[in-house]
Amino acid sequence: MTDYCAAWSVADRVARDRLLARVWAADGVYSDPTPTLAKGRVALSKVIADFQRQNPGAHFQCSTPQRHHRAMRATWILLGPDGSQVTHGVDIYDMARDGRIQRIVGFFGAPPSVTPVVPAKASAPAQGGAARLVGTWRLVSATERMKDGTARPDPNVGALGRGYIVYTATGQVCAMLGNSERARWAVLDQPSAAEASAIPENLIAYCGTYSVDEAGGFVVHHVEIDLSPNRTGTDRKRFFTITGDRLVLFAAPPLPERVQALTITWERVR
Structure with missing residues (x-):
């Protein structure tokens, strides 16, 4: 995860491809809402190069991933050259058996919120x-x-x-x-210390x-x-x-x- 996040800030293609080779499956697929769809390591490296040309000096900060089985998710922030936040989002990962990333589906912005069915007021009828x-x-x-x-x-x-x-x-x-x-207690309504502790x-x-x-x-x-x-x-x-x-x-x-x-x-x- 650390190498993948870092790869988006590496301008040298050889160094970037070296990072991707460690973490990205050869046939891995990347997609996001821009819309971008990159199939394979070479295609992803090109997507990153295009991103760097369009956003000079920008870089990502990525969270520690949350993981179960072979799925993972992580949030990220895109920072401008001056350190100000440009946007943020979340990536959903599918992992290959060898531990490399098989697929990423990226989303921009905060996830949609859920409105509770029962309103906050206790007097509201159930629905x-x-x-x-x-x-x-x-x-x-x-x-x-x-x-x-x-x-x-x-x-x-x-x-x-x-x-x-x-x-x-x-x-x-x-x-x-x-x-x-x-x-039952030995004495009605007067439990002993042992009875009360139970x-x-x-x-x-x-x-x-x-x-x-x-x-x-x-x-x-x-x-x-x-x-x-x-x-x-x-x-x-x-x-x-x-x-x-x-x-x-x-x-x-x-x-x-x-x-x-x-x-x-x-x-x-x-």
Whole structure:
């Protein structure tokens, strides 16, 4: 990534081609909105030379790339000779098996924004995906899929967990779920220190507001009060699907160290 970004500022063709040979696949494809389409290392070198002639003294600053599997993205800023910003954008990369860049699709400017379906005002009626969430849902199961391929009930809930989650039409959410087999306290309403310390291990409880991103397929719970005071003011992001009366929430990262996925299934209460 560093060599590719630097290549756009190298005027000497031999030196530029040497950099590209290290990072660019021989049949790699570059495209951007100008429109530019360059197929192969030689064609890309020519595109860079043309860019330098049209923008003398300009150079790029590139971000550290974000990567998963063989895909990558990075943002960039184009600076003029005086250091002022000319424009900015993002590049999407496909990587070859040998680690070289196979394809780049470039975009200029900031990405388009997403308008939440649920407006900021709590009194606004739910619409779209938010309207489908509205109601009371009873817990069916909470399952962790581990990185070693095994599965287990969520330790906070257990195999016989019980609970509810409620989404209101005015944008509020409350959830309470826990292990129905947790031990009773020796004295009613007066837990011992050991009994009190076990409460967060067997119970999840919070309330707040929520917003839905239909395009992204997720809901965000904006926590206003939580059993754990450290979680108050945080967000819980959940991807979701609704099929008939079945709601499935998939917890977004970060997850516990050994957990690959957390799936919480609910059934609508009628």
